[in-house]
Amino acid sequence: MxxxxxxxxxxxxxxxxxxxxxxxxxxxxxxxxxxxxxxxxxxxxxxxxxxxxxxxxxxxxxxxxxxxxxxxYMGMEKEYTGTFTLGATTPTYDLESEPVNQKDISHLTEEMITAATAPFTGPILQVPPAHSAIKKDGKPVYLAARKGIDVQLEPRPVTIYAFSIEKIELPVVYFRVVCSTGTYIRSLAHDFGAALGVGGYMSSLRRTRIGxxxxxxxxxxxxxxxxxxxxxxxxx
Incomplete structure (x- = not known):
């Protein structure tokens, strides 16, 4: 140009x-x-x-x-705050699509929710969302996902340096995450909800720091x- x-x-x-x-x-x-x-x-x-x-x-x-x-700059660690909503999932793992698979969350306690962060702290393998710009066969995978095609992505190594629950107002939980580049907070929301057995999606996100x-x-x-x-x- x-x-x-x-x-x-x-x-x-x-x-x-x-x-x-x-x-x-x-x-x-x-x-x-x-x-x-x-x-x-x-x-x-x-x-x-x-x-x-x-x-x-x-x-x-x-x-x-x-x-x-x-x-x-892209390689620097990042800090995010935001909310996960528990008790449902969405195809995009956020509010770009409508919540489905509603589940009862009345049994969840503060201790259960807080304890569920532990398996996601440190080096982990994370599967990126199918609705993402990651390319497969030269094309962004979200193009296939939007057509309803089943997209299979390989887990990728990322590091979650800190993952804390700041406040709980069910079905919403407020979080803070410090992570490596390549981490998808949408995937973290989905996996966190799955670990609790009720599903979850990212309902808001704010990036507060890069390096x-x-x-x-x-x-x-x-x-x-x-x-x-x-x-x-x-x-x-």
């Missing part, structure tokens, strides 16, 4: 910047990248780790020469847009 002529105040973005965004719900990660490209007129922009549209939180976006750092980068230091899209417009206006 050929770089368009840019305003002088946008030169630092062409030289290279690491931008932290608090991605809002219903935006894709590429939507954020596209917004940065439009505002800065920098064509070389990429993100370091996809967040699903229903998820919010920290998204690292690199511009210009700093796009070379994307793989480095040393915190969502507390992130821009909102509105604040970033206002900052860019101010820079352009102040420098003619």
């Amino acid at each position: 050929k770089q368009k002529e840019i305003h002088p105040s946008m030169q630092p973005y062409l030289d290279g910047k690491v931008l932290l965004f608090d991605k809002p719900v219903d935006w894709t990660s590429f939507d954020v990248v596209k917004k940065v490209r439009i505002l800065t007129r920098i064509s070389k922009v990429g993100h370091a780790g996809t967040l699903d549209p229903l998820a919010t939180g920290l998204l690292i976006v690199c511009t210009g020469k700093f796009t070379k750092k994307i793989n480095e 040393e980068f915190s969502v507390d230091d992130a821009f909102s899209l509105e604040a970033f847009e206002a900052d860019i417009k101010n820079r352009l206006a102040s420098e003619g």
Whole structure:
């Protein structure tokens, strides 16, 4: 992609910047990248780790020469908070699809729920969701899954450094997870519900940290847009 002529105040973005965004719900990660490209007129922009549209939180976006750092940031450990809903499953393991397989959860206790985190802490093998962008035979597997085709994926090694239940308001449980790259929190929700014998799905997700980068230091899209417009206006 050929770089368009840019305003002088946008030169630092062409030289290279690491931008932290608090991605809002219903935006894709590429939507954020596209917004940065439009505002800065920098064509070389990429993100370091996809967040699903229903998820919010920290998204690292690199511009210009700093796009070379994307793989480095993608490999860092990540922290998430959010909720699992117990007593049902969904085909996508989240709220992109409707809950099915309703189960009674009246027998669940706080001790049972808390204890169920233990098998998922440390190095584990995890099967990614069939509704994911992982490619099989050159095509994203979600394309087959959406057609109702049975998708078989191999378990992958990931590491859960910390997995705690922060609050319980059944059928909803609030969690915090610190994990390696490649971990699917949707799969963790599904497997956690299965371990309890009642099923479960991810009902909300927020990425709070990537390595040393915190969502507390992130821009909102509105604040970033206002900052860019101010820079352009102040420098003619």
